[in-house]
Amino acid sequence: MGGRKTLYVLGVLLLLGLNIFLYTKVSFIFKPLTEFIGTVALPVILAVVAYYLLRPLMKLLMKAGVGKTTSIFLLMILIIGLLVLLISSVVPFLVDQTKSLFMSFPGYWDKFITGLESYVESQSYLAPVYEDLKQRSSGIFGSVGSNASNVATETLSGFTKVLSAVTGITIGIITAPFILFYLLKEGEKLPKAFIGILPPRMRGGTRKVFHEIDDQVRAYIQGQLLVSLCIGVMLYIGFLIIGMDYALVLAAIASVTSVVPYLGPVIAITPAIIIAIVTSPFMLIKLAFVWTVVQLLEGKLISPQIMGKSLRVHPVTIIFVLLTAGHLFGVIGVIVAVPAYAILRTIVFQFYKLYKIRYNRYYASSPGSKRYKEDPVE
Template identity: 60%
Template sequence: MNRWDESSPIRFLGGKVLLYILGVILFIGVNILVYTRISYLFTPLVVFIETVALPVILAVVAYYLLIPLISLLEKFGMRRIYSILLILSLVAGLITLLIFLLLPFLEKQFLSLAEELPQYVIQLVENVDAWFKNSIFSNYYNNMFQDVEGILSQLPNTMSTYASNTLDGITTFITTITDVIIAIVTLPFILFYLLKEGYKLPEMILRVFPPKVRPDLRHVFKGIDHQLSAYIQGQILVSVCIGIMMYIGFVIIGLDYALLLAAIASVTSVVPYLGPMIAITPALIIAIVTSPFMLVKLVIVWTIVQLLEGKFISPQIMGKSLHIHPVTIIFVLLTAGHLFGLLGIIVAIPGYAILKVVVGHLFVLFKRRYNRYALEDNQYEQSE
């Protein structure tokens, strides 16, 4: 056989391995086609995945937060099972303490804000309306306002049209609450076994694959573990720091509902870039209605916190472990949110990090094969 026939594109791209991969892709495509035709047969599987997704995700997050403490206790000679029980007991006690100390106060502030927020919004609309009517845009604004009044006059008919969907909305809300309760109840059990035997999971998965590919897969698993650990631990610490700084800043400028608004900012900061923008919205409404000077002070506090987080806190805590461009993060968040909703936004960045590790390793394998065949070609040309 001619030497160049042996170096055909199929052989260069992987030979039998490439054909195997193409066969797997074809098999997956056929399964997707079958699923779209008889999706009702897979409804129990979809329901199962939707049910276990939330507690599993929460358990994985808690696992990466607690595993460093358990590893530290093991280094001091404590058995793993006792380390797990001790850490879980401390966490349960801390959560209970926070519930009894902070939850009533946050609940009071939340109910008060929910009651007064419509008034803040109405006051904001009135202020904006008065400003536009006395500005150089008054003629355009009056014409536009007439159109708005026409739309508002049709609002009762529109509301009656959508009233029939109220029952569906209530059903969806009840289903969501049920899923959350199931997640909270099952979370401790999943977390316990994940902490106890989670380190065995990669090796159990590797046994399914041929021994030849296990070293590469082990390297991929280590990369995924590193990415998830760095992101989850770092993002939680960054969110806590943002909440503390926001609370201090809100207290200094005298903003109402400082603790509640800081808690909202801390929770939403788990979502990069988009979270802080969402968190600042209620604070902006309150500040605008309070006084223009309060708005200026709020903007200063928010700017200082974002600068500290972006220039000092995130680089020190998270470093450059993910190597993801901010524009890429925004596109990933928007796409995942459009496809999978709130859950998609939460898991978008970790999922992208995992995909990046897998694709990066596949590219390394491709370059390794390319270099090998390039070396063989050079040796063949020299022998000529």
């Protein structure tokens, strides 16, 4: 850990912990900052995702001799045109299928529960457990009925929260294009401006950190969206082949949830399984076959070619990060958990590397290098 500098490092860690403790006692001072971050988080995330998707196209246009501002306006017009085409052609059909699915899903669910009840009642060892669950559920519904006023109040509060969330999302979507314009126009100046205010000795390492962060975020956003699109297309084709109801909606759900690694496919397959079970046992087998083929193609062919080893994060680590971020920050936390973890890990690794270079006389010394010296034999 650095020999004689260990006590110094421990003292720094102690002071850092003391500062964190003091900040927790005056957290109300930072409430405006947290409110600001919560307000701008959604439009900034949307703008950053669009920035990494459109930046390669902007560079291609600039190489072709088109000015930077003109390239940005052309890309904006292209995006608006694609959105208008999508809304006018695909969205109405998708909305109709979604409405039909929502109207039919209770029937599918009732058939699923009825089949489950008949199976459980036919198994003598499961009957007592099922009866106990029914009694508990009836007790819960009875207590809910006796507290109707509280239920109404909570419902109204929930509706208010939903309305507030919808308003925030709408404002975020409207604000995101303006942030995107300035990111495309001056986004590359931000790291340079930050590096310029640092001491000269820190600029080289900080520049390297920014470069690694940019590479990892770019690779993750572009790769993950492309992988999700491939999954949606393959599932839609597979669902059409096997005759699955609501193929487009189910494939769209799978494509969107696939943005979340590992947990997304589990969420996406649930409604498809329920529909397949109540349709026919053979449909469930066909669904399992299609899902297995798509997952094999995605895991063995598509993701390795598109994503590669850009993040170099162990799958178990990703699952723990997703669970923790979802518990702390909800849906937004799950979406940004992996790239945020990759950014934090890059920063920590760089600081640790600088620490080893400064304090550990054995680091960067390897056989054959100029700095390498054999330890004396004692």
